[in-house]
Amino acid sequence: MIPNLTLTVNGDRHEVHLDDARPTLLDVLRERLGLTGTKKGCDRGQCGACTVLVDGRRVNSCLTLAISVDGAEVTTIEGLARGGTLHPVQAAFVENDAFQCGFCTPGQIMSAVGLIAEGEAGDDAERIREGMSGNLCRCAAYPGITEAVRDARQRLAQNERESV
Amino acid sequence: MADIIPTPTGHVRLGSNAGQPLTRRDGVLKVTGAATYAADNRPDGLAYAVFAHSSVARGRVTSLDVDAAKVHPGVIEVITPANRPPLGRDPDGKAHMFSWRTEALQNDTVRYAGQPIALVVAETLEAATEGARLLAPRYAAEPARIGFDAGEAYDPPAVGIGSPPNFAKGDVEAGFAAADQVTETRIETPLQYHNALEPHAIVAAWDGDRLTVDVPSQAIAMARNDFAAYFEVPPENVTLRSPFIGGGFGSKAILNGPQLLCVLAARMVGRPVKLAVTRQQMFGHLGHRGATRQHLRLGVDGEGHLTALEHNAISTTSSFDDFLEPAANASHNLYATPALKTHHTGVRVDTGTPGPMRAPGEASGSAGLECAMDEAAAALGLDPLEFRLRNYSETDPASGKPFSSKALRECYAEGASRFGWAGRPLAPRQMRDEAGCLVGWGVGTAMFPAPMFQAKARATLARDGTGLMEIAAVEMGQGALTALAQIAADGLGLDGDKVELRAGSSELPDGGIAGGSGHTATAGSAIFAAGSDAVRKLAELATRDEASPLFGAGNAGVVGRAGRLHRADDERRSEAYGDILQRAGLSHIEGEGAGARDPADAAEYAMFSHGAVFAEVKVDPDLYQIRVSRLVGAFAAGRIINPRLAKSQLTGGMIWGISFALHEDAIHDPRTGRPMNADFAGYHVPVNADAPSVEAFLVEEVDRHVNALGIKGVGEIGVTGSAGAIANAVWHATGVRPNRFPIRIEALLH
Numbered sequence: 001m002i003p004n005l006t007l008t009v010n011g012d013r014h015e016v017h018l019d020d021a022r023p024t025l026l027d028v029l030r031e032r033l034g035l036t037g038t039k040k041g042c043d044r045g046q047c048g049a050c051t052v053l054v055d056g057r058r059v060n061s062c063l064t065l066a067i068s069v070d071g072a073e074v075t076t077i078e079g080l081a082r083g084g085t086l087h088p089v090q091a092a093f094v095e096n097d098a099f100q101c102g103f104c105t106p107g108q109i110m111s112a113v114g115l116i117a118e119g120e121a122g123d124d125a126e127r128i129r130e131g132m133s134g135n136l137c138r139c140a141a142y143p144g145i146t147e148a149v150r151d152a153r154q155r156l157a158q159n160e161r162e163s164v
Numbered sequence: 165m166a167d168i169i170p171t172p173t174g175h176v177r178l179g180s181n182a183g184q185p186l187t188r189r190d191g192v193l194k195v196t197g198a199a200t201y202a203a204d205n206r207p208d209g210l211a212y213a214v215f216a217h218s219s220v221a222r223g224r225v226t227s228l229d230v231d232a233a234k235v236h237p238g239v240i241e242v243i244t245p246a247n248r249p250p251l252g253r254d255p256d257g258k259a260h261m262f263s264w265r266t267e268a269l270q271n272d273t274v275r276y277a278g279q280p281i282a283l284v285v286a287e288t289l290e291a292a293t294e295g296a297r298l299l300a301p302r303y304a305a306e307p308a309r310i311g312f313d314a315g316e317a318y319d320p321p322a323v324g325i326g327s328p329p330n331f332a333k334g335d336v337e338a339g340f341a342a343a344d345q346v347t348e349t350r351i352e353t354p355l356q357y358h359n360a361l362e363p364h365a366i367v368a369a370w371d372g373d374r375l376t377v378d379v380p381s382q383a384i385a386m387a388r389n390d391f392a393a394y395f396e397v398p399p400e401n402v403t404l405r406s407p408f409i410g411g412g413f414g415s416k417a418i419l420n421g422p423q424l425l426c427v428l429a430a431r432m433v434g435r436p437v438k439l440a441v442t443r444q445q446m447f448g449h450l451g452h453r454g455a456t457r458q459h460l461r462l463g464v465d466g467e468g469h470l471t472a473l474e475h476n477a478i479s480t481t482s483s484f485d486d487f488l489e490p491a492a493n494a495s496h497n498l499y500a501t502p503a504l505k506t507h508h509t510g511v512r513v514d515t516g517t518p519g520p521m522r523a524p525g526e527a528s529g530s531a532g533l534e535c536a537m538d539e540a541a542a543a544l545g546l547d548p549l550e551f552r553l554r555n556y557s558e559t560d561p562a563s564g565k566p567f568s569s570k571a572l573r574e575c576y577a578e579g580a581s582r583f584g585w586a587g588r589p590l591a592p593r594q595m596r597d598e599a600g601c602l603v604g605w606g607v608g609t610a611m612f613p614a615p616m617f618q619a620k621a622r623a624t625l626a627r628d629g630t631g632l633m634e635i636a637a638v639e640m641g642q643g644a645l646t647a648l649a650q651i652a653a654d655g656l657g658l659d660g661d662k663v664e665l666r667a668g669s670s671e672l673p674d675g676g677i678a679g680g681s682g683h684t685a686t687a688g689s690a691i692f693a694a695g696s697d698a699v700r701k702l703a704e705l706a707t708r709d710e711a712s713p714l715f716g717a718g719n720a721g722v723v724g725r726a727g728r729l730h731r732a733d734d735e736r737r738s739e740a741y742g743d744i745l746q747r748a749g750l751s752h753i754e755g756e757g758a759g760a761r762d763p764a765d766a767a768e769y770a771m772f773s774h775g776a777v778f779a780e781v782k783v784d785p786d787l788y789q790i791r792v793s794r795l796v797g798a799f800a801a802g803r804i805i806n807p808r809l810a811k812s813q814l815t816g817g818m819i820w821g822i823s824f825a826l827h828e829d830a831i832h833d834p835r836t837g838r839p840m841n842a843d844f845a846g847y848h849v850p851v852n853a854d855a856p857s858v859e860a861f862l863v864e865e866v867d868r869h870v871n872a873l874g875i876k877g878v879g880e881i882g883v884t885g886s887a888g889a890i891a892n893a894v895w896h897a898t899g900v901r902p903n904r905f906p907i908r909i910e911a912l913l914h
Contacts, residue, residue: 022290031289036204037197039410041361042443046844049361077197086195094191097812101641102194103361103410109195126856133851136844138361138411139641140819141812142852143859 010079048135058114100139221837238291278448308837334503339472343463362410451519494529534888560770571800579798604897610775610885638678643809655695657724681877693757775799814860817882
């Protein structure tokens with residue numbers, strides 16, 4: 001008997017009835033909650049397309065059993081924009097052409113949000129590239145991704161200064 | 165109204181939309197997770213399918229534990245050759261030139277590892293996955309044939325898609341005899357799998373004898389017709405939706421067995437069924453770039469001019485179908501030579517059948533040719549760029565035809581200047597960086613054909629001043645939805661934000677194949693023609709209407725711009741589209757257009773995009789780790805519709821060149837035939853940190869012959885030239901000539 005799972009996803013609380021211990025967080029998001037923005041690229045933690053934030057930390061949702069994150073706060077790509085306004089990372093991805101096919105993009109963006117929050121990379125392009133190297137882009141939009149992350153970090157820092 | 169559309173040899177004066185570096189029209193959808201890929205569809209009552217695949221490369225399946233799978237909770241149906249319903253077409257047949265022999269459980273034969281051998285349908289993905297595992301197949305296995313020397317060699321009837329396997333012009337032996345220098349180069353390239361980030365997925369739903377399939381497709385109308393034939397329903401009963409493709413690279417153009425099985429399963433269980441392949445399963449039935457073993461001989465006279473060029477390639481294919489990477493054909497159209505000979509040999513191995521993978525033939529053949537050119541230049545003591553310029557072809561070396569346009573000389577100059585090529589030392593091992601790494605510079609020429617397929621489009625101008633363009637065009641990351649909308653706006657004479665582009669569905673006019681770097685040229689031509697047709701009809705209304713300020717302007721002509729028709733000889737006399745329609749009592753007016761190459765131009769001209777790629781590599785002097793520190797390309801590809809998107813295509817292609825040079829290498833175990841690195845941990849593609857500095861520059865080129873819009877293509881050319889440039893830079897850094905791609909550390913440990 002598997003107890004019901006409680007997840008807060010993008011601010012909404014969900015009770016998920018699981019009759020099976022096997023579903024990953026990724027498959028629960030996609031197939032049971034209908035949040036298909038998060039993508040499955042490899043299902044074994046090697047491509048990063050499934051990256052979401054769990055309690056603010058970036059994780060590969062394909063390697064996370066759903067029952068292991070009972071009670072967690074999850075942020076997915078669907079939860080970033082606010083009232084029709086794109087998150088600065090999303091806007092920077094559009095403006096810097098940081099994607100082509102768009103399949104890895106939700107993971108790239110969630111990873112970038114996590115990376116900026118971690119505060120480790122700053123404006124250093126080399127450290128941004130290293131910090132984003134867990135997210136594969138087969139279209140190889142990497143030059144745009146690096147620029148977008150740097151651009152977004154500066155906008156977020158400016159927003160922070162202005163709000164102080 | 166003929167003067168709205170200039171004559172075919174004239175250059176179409178496009179409006180203010182084409183040429184602008186607009187951001188993507190689908191950008192917001194893609195950054196918010198709202199763009200819908202096939203596997204994102206969840207119709208009511210959905211069941212999940214997983215296929216079991218073979219773990220041996222040759223033999224027969226002797227048993228499957230169907231009972232064990234069926235009793236697993238949630239499993240609904242298990243399909244094997246024993247109960248698979250008939251299909252209307254033989255999966256082993258070749259119905260047309262884009263039919264590949266595929267496996268849809270037609271028998272128990274195994275012909276490669278990873279082949280589908282059963283399909284399990286269940287209430288959940290987890291139950292289907294477990295059901296497939298419980299099948300525990302047993303085999304009567306035969307030894308696998310893997311590698312150039314293990315397989316059976318043969319003379320192929322064709323290479324690529326219908327190209328002759330051999331070619332000769334002039335007398336190469338006489339050319340070698342007359343040469344002052346003959347160099348030989350041997351290069352091997354590995355199997356590569358496309359590995360788009362989106363694993364191939366399909367959602368199939370039947371409603372009576374009507375079928376809806378959500379499936380990524382680079383050839384929407386063709387796939388729709390194929391599904392109809394397999395399931396014996398009229399094509400109009402099949403709706404194929406492919407609004408977004410998560411990367412194709414050639415692997416999503418051709419129908420495959422598991423797609424058929426998913427549609428069959430949906431009919432058997434009477435519910436919609438979803439099948440998404442696993443990453444591991446992308447190393448089997450979905451095509452790949454075959455391996456090549458290339459041998460090149462270059463004869464050169466004392467002036468540094470080629471006297472003969474010979475390029476031979478052995479290409480691998482499967483035991484049951486023919487697709488041979490046409491590598492040697494890369495030597496046909498680039499360097500001037502009085503004698504040219506190319507030859508292909510096939511080798512049958514126990515893998516799935518190869519297929520077109522981004523720059524099929526051009527990528528691997530260019531890698532070989534550019535390495536050979538570099539070796540010849542070094543032997544002559546000539547700068548490798550200067551050597552290429554001395555062998556610059558003013559006409560197509562293979563056919564003798566003039567080029568429709570060729571700004572390659574300008575590409576060499578622009579690329580060399582942006583890179584800082586001047587002053588490069590001739591000898592290897594002359595440069596170091598501040599950390600003591602060996603530094604090398606290399607160059608490669610990029611080239612790719614500019615083909616066109618056939619497409620149709622339908623345009624509508626509405627009384628409210630908006631336009632609609634409908635075409636089953638394909639958005640797979642190249643930016644079709646954006647670039648084609650720009651062309652639509654110009655064709656319709658409207659601002660871009662007044663135009664809606666509907667694409668990605670078989671319910672729309674056939675947009676042709678998104679392949680061969682020809683989609684923008686083909687679909688764009690159809691779109692422009694459809695838009696122009698609608699404007700022409702509108703102009704007929706206006707110029708015959710005494711109430712219109714354009715009355716009687718038929719001879720002078722009118723042009724559409726920003727939603728108004730203007731008299732061509734008097735800009736002040738104009739009228740809004742909506743007013744013309746209103747007075748005529750029409751809610752809208754439609755136009756139709758087709759896109760295809762003009763046969764006269766095709767007969768007269770050789771048509772190619774060109775480019776020059778310059779690479780800098782850094783090699784650790786002790787560990788021989790190789791890093792591409794800079795890659796600079798300059799490309800000429802006719803009219804560029806959207807420079808922002810074109811540059812992304814080109815830099816993406818160049819990073820595929822890095823991947824070809826240093827990363828991708830599918831290794832099949834010679835004992836079992838199984839791919840040993842069938843995931844992203846073992847099959848390496850570049851990550852962000854592998855491509856620190858990659859830049860593409862666009863060189864202006866006006867082409868009056870490729871099509872009325874002057875568009876070539878940019879989707880594949882970036883891969884060519886780049887791998888060779890990197891290999892040549894590795895030689896310049898280390899003094900070692902790589903003879904296999906990807907270039908590994910051990911190749912440099914001499």
